[in-house]
Amino acid sequence: MFSFFKKKKDNVKVQEEELQEQIQEEVQSKLEPEEIYANPVEVKEEEIIQEEVLQEQILEEKKGFFTRALEKTFASIKTIVPQKKEKISFDDIQELLIEADMEYEIIEKAMYGLPIEITRKQLRHRLVMLFEHAPKVDLSNLPKPFVRLIIGVNGAGKTTTIAKLANISKKQGKTVILGAGDTFRAAAIEQLSTWAAKLDVPIIKTKQGHDASAVAYDTISAAIARNMDNAIIDTAGRLQTQTNLNNELKKIVKVCEKAMVGAPHQKLMILDGTQGNTAIAQARAFNEMVGIDGIIVTKLDGTAKGGALFSISNQLELPIFYVGVGEKENDLIEFSPDDFVDSLLDEIYTAEEK
Secondary structure, eight states, rough: HHHHHHHHHHHHHHHHHHHHHHHHHHHHHHGGGGTOOOHHHHHHHHHHHHHHHHHHHHHHHHHHHHHHHHHHHHHHHTTEEEEEOOOEHHHHHHHHHEEEHHHHHHHHHHHTTOSSSSEEHHHHHHHHHHHSOOOOOOOOOSSSSEEEEOOOTSSSHHHHHHHHHHHHHHHTTEEEEEEETTTTHEEEHHHHHHHHHHHTEEOOOOOTTTTTTHHHHHHHHHHHHHSSSSEEEOOOOOOOTHHHHHHHHHHHHHHHHHHHTTOSSEEEEEEEEGGGTTHHHHHHHHHHOOOOOOEEEEEEESOOTTTHHHHHHHTTTTTTEEEOOOOTTOOEOOOOOOHHHHHHHTTBBOOOOO
16 A cells, blocks of 8 residues: 555656656746847858858959950060069059050050059059049849840950840849841851850841841830840941941831830940950940940950050940950959959059058
């Protein structure tokens, strides 16, 4: 009898202990929510650190891209300043800028008033200032579809650049449609069609010799009907002296406006980087003809004339939106005057003390 009550008492004690443990666990969970939920301050700090690391990676990628793009330019200026220095003489800076194909008038503007021995900081400020004449472009709240008309002479890399722009749009999660408006060359229609198939984007095209302005109209109409984010329209490669083709270009611009009010929203001139300063005359003529909104410079890897970018932007007072090297769809990067200048100065100056 005694043992029976003892067992019963033991069972009750065990149940009480288990109940007490459950209560303690519940209380503990309420008193220490940080063990279950992450501290919001720590999460925010971690997010900021991750964002900073990502931005540094992007910056290094851009600088790496410019280093690759300007390899021949760097090789050229290193014949004048073979070793990195803390200060470089006025005469050497002037000579290396000439070697990089910067116009002498622009060099004089950049160098005016600088001391005999020039630091990185002094030169950087002057070179970045050369891009300040270009208007700032607000690319937020873009119309839909955002219509871009691509202009340039044959061989500048128009068609490949269109493919690269389409690839950027797709990477940003935007929809895009292409218009094969270069009806002057059958090869241009075929080339853009090949790119469209490779990138899996729709294209509006017609046969060689047909009305290019009709292609532009149909492309914009299709973009509106399909609710596309972007429409990129090719045009025939032309020289500023070719009257018929240039009249056709003016017609295309007017027809775009009929298809959608305000279109084309950007008229982009493709300039061959290997042409250096000779490309400025082409761009100036087209700007007077239809009004250019910005520049894309291609083939920078094939030239030692990288300094022409200063002249192109400063003389034309137009923004350089992108620079390209190579034939692949990823070989196009957004142009940054700061990154460009820093990449150039990294080759001739020692690192600044932080």
